[in-house]
Amino acid sequence: MVGNRERNSKFAAxxxxxxxxxxxxxxxxxxxxGISQALLSHYEKGIRECGLDFIxxxxxxxxxxxxxxxxxxxxxxxxxxxxxxxxxxEENEGSSISSVSQGMKILxxxxxxxxxxxxxxxxxxxxxxLCLYRGALTLAKSGKLPSEMFSLDYTxxxxxxxxxxxxxDARFVFIEDKSRTGADFINKSELHxxxxxxxxYLMENLISE
Numbered sequence: 001m002v003g004n005r006e007r008n009s010k011f012a013a014x015x016x017x018x019x020x021x022x023x024x025x026x027x028x029x030x031x032x033x034g035i036s037q038a039l040l041s042h043y044e045k046g047i048r049e050c051g052l053d054f055i056x057x058x059x060x061x062x063x064x065x066x067x068x069x070x071x072x073x074x075x076x077x078x079x080x081x082x083x084x085x086x087x088x089x090e091e092n093e094g095s096s097i098s099s100v101s102q103g104m105k106i107l108x109x110x111x112x113x114x115x116x117x118x119x120x121x122x123x124x125x126x127x128x129x130l131c132l133y134r135g136a137l138t139l140a141k142s143g144k145l146p147s148e149m150f151s152l153d154y155t156x157x158x159x160x161x162x163x164x165x166x167x168x169d170a171r172f173v174f175i176e177d178k179s180r181t182g183a184d185f186i187n188k189s190e191l192h193x194x195x196x197x198x199x200x201y202l203m204e205n206l207i208s209e
Contacts (some may be wrong), residue, residue, distance in 0.1 A: 029061075
């Protein structure tokens, strides 16, 4: 019984957190999930336990795994961070997938630490999503991913994603006007690595001598 209570308490906390991150009221979220506001309130307070069907529905609605909802895993999207950390790209000196994942983590932590709301966090999420989408389109065009994954034409999808990224940059240009000192993180090496590699790539591929 104690284990069940603990799991229900974790689920209640995560459920409430995800709704607030989304910026939705209980009334809106309850309507989207097909239950009453009172019942959702009980779920978020841990007063009542929900069924498996509702957990799966919440997983789809908030875009996270059921394990994250239940507090079993800290990974929202089922990504094994330990696995990513161990993977390295031997062809490129000092380059690794782990540095990319850790660099993204630092950016997200910076956003959380410096933002009073969810706008900056949402900006980063949408930006990463669109960049990954563009990369996936390129792989699909080269035959590395099945075309069935995409409903939009490759060229149209790529152009729309690029336009959306430009709009995001324009909408959040105020970020550039704030202090450039940044948060005082103990370990910035991964982020420094990403910045150094990105600038080197730009210099070698886009800037002619």
